[in-house]
Amino acid sequence: MDWLVHTEAVTQKGQISLPYRWWVGETGSRFLTALRDEGKILGNRCPSCATVYVPPRKNCGACFREIDDWLELGDEGVVTSHTVIRFPFDLHPAPVPFAYALIRLDGADTAILHVIKENLNSLRNGARVKAVFAEQRCGNILDIEFFRLI
Amino acid sequence: MEKIAIVGLAQTKFERRKPDKTYYDLVYEVTRDALEDSGLTLADIDNVITVSNDFLDGRTISSMAVGEAAGGHDKNISTVEGDGTFGAFYGAIRVLGGFRSTLVVAHSKGSEGNVSYISNALFDPIYQRPLGIESLASAALQANSYMEKFGLSEIDFAKFSVKNHGNAWNNPYAQIPLTITVQDVLSSPKLADPIKLLDCSPISDGAAAIIIADEKTAMKSAKKPVWIRGIGHCCEEYFLGDRDLADPRALRSAAKKAFEMAGISNPSREIRVAEVYDAFSYMEPLWLEGLGFCKPGGGPELLDCGVISRGGTLPVNPSGGVLSAHAVLVAGLVRLIEAALQLRGEAQGRQVEDVHRALAHGINGPCGQSHCVWVLESD
């Protein structure tokens, strides 16, 4: 059709801009308040499979049972996987290059995702790292500012 | 399982940006073309599954924009939010459950949203999303785990990018056929170690549709029916740190179900061609392992010894794979379409010889948390 040829297709810019507020729940709130108030990292253990979870869970996904066996974990652990990030993205928690790592804290069976900002050249799986707590803590996962290679 | 078949299919050319096409246009075009391909009319179609995602489309109830374009007026219609292989799964079980024929149509336009923001929303809002993680960084963690577990190298992965981009030259629908070397991949810009630019699939716009029908309807369609012999899907744990990222156990479970249903005991021997969801170069070998085509860590060897190359005994992604065109959600449906084209003998330049059984595979969630496996056969 003639008019289709003679019509320039336009685009329209826009956004979805809404504030979200995710409830953390009792289990997560206990974890995050301990992080914030005491600088302690808590985990919990499934009564059935004995997996120690961090962050702690209300229930074990695999066993489908509620968990209420709490323990304090170390603030050190081992890198089980890592990547050095070199592309920019405005939600990144640090300028590039920085690394994401999965870190298995001492006493835990699962690994926690976090950030490593220094000595990236020495970063390898198996490396030991220690949590660096933020000075101003407000009850979220960035109350651990990053992990530092030991 | 009763006999059901793929009787119609269509896909668009995949491009970085289709500025003149709306979702509605894309869905209409592949719906029209799939009907034409099948020789059926809309009256033969008694139900519709659309596949879309509200984040990708920037619209709540994204299905609302396309129901009419998918021929859904006055029909039983539903929407799967996930990869097209999952949408097709629902389409197939609707035929098994009593419908005559399901039109399944998927669309996405990676050009319209911000892929990083959208994939950041896949992650846990309390513990992960504030860290800025998204699909590329999480994939890099998986690639790193996989390399370290089996002593693989970036070269091993780069070879898959070389193979699939080369295969894409034979596929007129592919977005980026490339003649590249392993060195080109290795020296492409580093994004998230060990992933470099040429290890990544592109951002794409496009759509695809298939028609799944019962035996009676299949017999009156224009094309050779492609019989669905086995289907299975499975999802593993959500948190990356709860998973062994180098062990695709959900895929193993999905494949087991599909193979059992299809009566397959030795997939390497019994399947002639496979189309798998290689969003990054490391994924193809990892998924081949999960599908039981090799021992753990053996994926790169399959390529080195020629098994999965175009002339091999089990060519994988002769279409060029997701690495050569990645319209999210659509890409899994395209794997099904490409497998079906192989079985029909209509794959033109990318046709593999003597195909009687083919496999297609799609994924959902971060790092292939959820997998869907299909076994298709010709008569």
Next chain:
Amino acid sequence: MNGRELIYEAVSRSLVDCELTIEDIDAIVIGNMDHFESINSADTWSVEGSGGVMKPIMKINTGGTTGTSVAIAAYYHVASGIFDRVLAIGWEKNSESDTTGAIITCSDPIWDRFSYSGAIPSLATEAIGYLKRSGATQEDAARVAVRDRTHALNNPYAHLRKPITVQDVMESPMLAYPIKLLDVCPRSDGACAVVFASEEAARRITAKPAWVTACSVRHSLSWFGDFDFDAGLLSLARASREAYEKAGIKSPPDEIDVAELYLPYSYAGLKWIEDLGFCPQNKAPEFVWSGATDMGGRIPINPSGGVISTNCIGATALLRVAEAAIQVMGRGGERQVPDVVNSLATGFGGCFWSDVFLMSSCMP
């Protein structure tokens, strides 16, 4: 409680209810609205709470009808013969965003989003059309809201459990003529889980399951501007006729013993029951005032309190199915209607879309 924990609560209660464990579940279907919580892919995100670890799970999303779409998907999972026991889950945490702002994102970004202000203006237009055609009054609609809110007193799971009067409704703030605050649904947090089973599996679970006799869907419109506000709700009329035919129901008000309807606002409780064939055109006010739709009436509607008492959007339509199933199974406690053989549930959403789900104590 976070979203996953909310889902866990519903799923674990549903398993206790049918004396199964998560190992007995073969597949899961889940649904909600992405931008209400900003969770992308709730299927993979939810597995810890939904029980989906190492199981097949898929996500369905069709807007307000999501819950019935999820139920229908779970039904087809079982009907396919591939799965014996399938969990259907609907959930929403409306408290996690601005509900009206999130609903606005369902409008077309090119044509409608700049002026759209949520569902109320279009529902108000529909209500005006109905009032004009039928001669119904605002008080007639208020009577519907009073019924549902009164029924909610019998339902320990309902969100709003404070009784109201017609006068309360009439005196509540006008949102958009003729819709007032107490004519519309609240915003709620909640989840619902329903177990679907094959014939053999169902018989092992309970002596009295709710057999699915029909499900029908009409999501025909893609554009807000195509809806005829002055006509009936065509999608519901067509879906219900198809479902009645499948289930062999010839006279709905005589053969259906109880209905759980997705009535997001009170006027729907007049107009839409005519489209369902519960009473003749324009006779809904008379029918409702007669007490026919109250507990103890000819065809009680919304013994649960309905959507006007509880609205966690992704769960809302599944709750209709669950409540209608409870009635067939005779497990409604205080809200039980006696001797239910056939029950009907509906879903509403999108662009004036409707789903109809019929169940029976007699196997089809």
Next chain:
Amino acid sequence: MKPSDKQAELLAITFERAMPYEWSVGKYGSRFFQEIREHHRFVGIRCPRCHKVYAPPRRLCGPCFAEMTELVTLSDTGVLKAFTVVNYPFLDPNSGKNRPIPYTYGYIQLDGADSIFSHIVNEIDTSKMRVGMKVKAVFRNNADMKGNVEDIKYFDLVDP
């Protein structure tokens, strides 16, 4: 450690970043905006089967599943089919801020069209509005036009 007593303090995590999009309008919608810009008029499209005219134009007639190509030139006027004065506060996802209220949301049948077009009516006094009133589009100055639906500023009520 001791099991959880009632966790006294319940936390929430907030997120307020906008998700950016750039949507294609498509040829059919673009033509509508082009006609506004070039001729200050509307355009619709006719179904070859049922002859219904849709405005704004779109590619398909849903009930007929027929592709439409016959453009129909319309004027800049229509009839008010319904209206609502929006007076409740809410967040506008386009801006992330509360949308200014009150404003009147109107369902307008453009003269010559069978479908309904929603837009803003330039009146908030309900005593001055009634269904069936004639309305006329007020367009932006050409220099300010952006090729979107806000190139129509609003519809004015036309005195009978």
